[in-house]
Structure formats: C-alpha cells, structure tokens
Amino acid sequence: MPIERGDARIPGMSSTLRKPMTVPAFLAWEERQELRYEFDGFDPVAMTGGTAAYDRITFNLRKALEAGLAGKPFQPSGPSLKIVADGHVRYPDVVVVRGPVPPTATVRDYPVVVFEVLSDSTGSVDLFDKNREYRATLSILRYVVLQQTRAAAVAFARRGDDWLTEIVAGDDAVLRLPEIGIEVPLAACYANLDL
16 A cells, blocks of 8 residues: 655665654544554554454443543543544544543543553553553553453553653442542443453
8 A cells, every 4th residue: 555755865875764654644644544553753654453352342441431431521432533643543442631631632642541451462551552642641641551351451541740650450440530520430330241
C-alpha cells in the first residue's frame, strides 16, 4: 500500500532514507483506508483483532465508566476513536476525555485517563512505548493497563513531575480514578468472563 511521503537520497549511498510521515499526513492518509492504523511516529501500523476476553473487558469497562461519569464533564469512548500522544496516533482500548465531543470527530482531544488491555501481541508496546507516549502527553493524568488473563491491573498516575505505580488485584480491588472523580470495582471490568 503506497504511503505518501518524501524520500531523501544521500549521494554515494544506495539506500534511501525516508522522512518520517507527519501526524497530519498520517491522519489524512488513514481516513482513506478501509482498515484502522496507529502511527508510531514514523510509519502506519495496522491494528490487529482482539479476543473474546478483550471484547468483554472493554465493554464492561466502558459500561462502568458511562454509569459513573453520568452528569460529569467527562466522556468515555473506545476503541474506535484515536488520540494523539507525543507525536504518535493511538487507538486506546478505552479513553476518558474532558468536555463534549463533536459527533463527527475521529480524534479525541484532551485525554485524561487512558486504558489498554494487555495481549501477547501488544503487551510490550502497551507497557513501554505507549506508557512513555502517554506520560509525555500533559493532559493524560492516569494510564491503566488491564490484564486479559486474570482480574488485575497496573495503574500509572501523574503526581506533579513524577508518576506513581499501583498494582490493583484481588476480589475486592477498586480502580480509583480521582482525576475523573469516580471509582470502578475491578470485578465490574471482568463481569461475565470466565478466566
């Protein structure tokens, strides 16, 4: 599939150095594609499919967030809308943003809390690459990574210039989300799921 970008050739060298695609160029390019792609800061990366567990966890989480955020100035969505984080374009599994969102928006502005559900194929990117990108995005105050094979999560929270890490696991565990003024029982994220 052709990607529109400029190439820079260095005299005397046979290889081509490509200029990275820009975020606006990626967004325009992706709008014309049938499939969804993330942007790693250089190239488009095709999105892969999920599992039944992934689907149930993201559904349950969005349902719990919708209920808890009713009447508050925050809106959850995912995974079909994207955010721009530190020069990368990502489709978080679930994201909570501040303020209203136009019905035709494909990019969510001002993400506050971001959730990803780990899988074998995305675990490294979620824990390291996206973690770094989300930390560099000033509007993001909390990043929560949920396990897919057991009821457990790791929450990273911004505190000034530092980030605190909390392990959330156990039958009575609660995802505390003070940035958006709610708490979600971890069990609610895994409801109707046989782990």
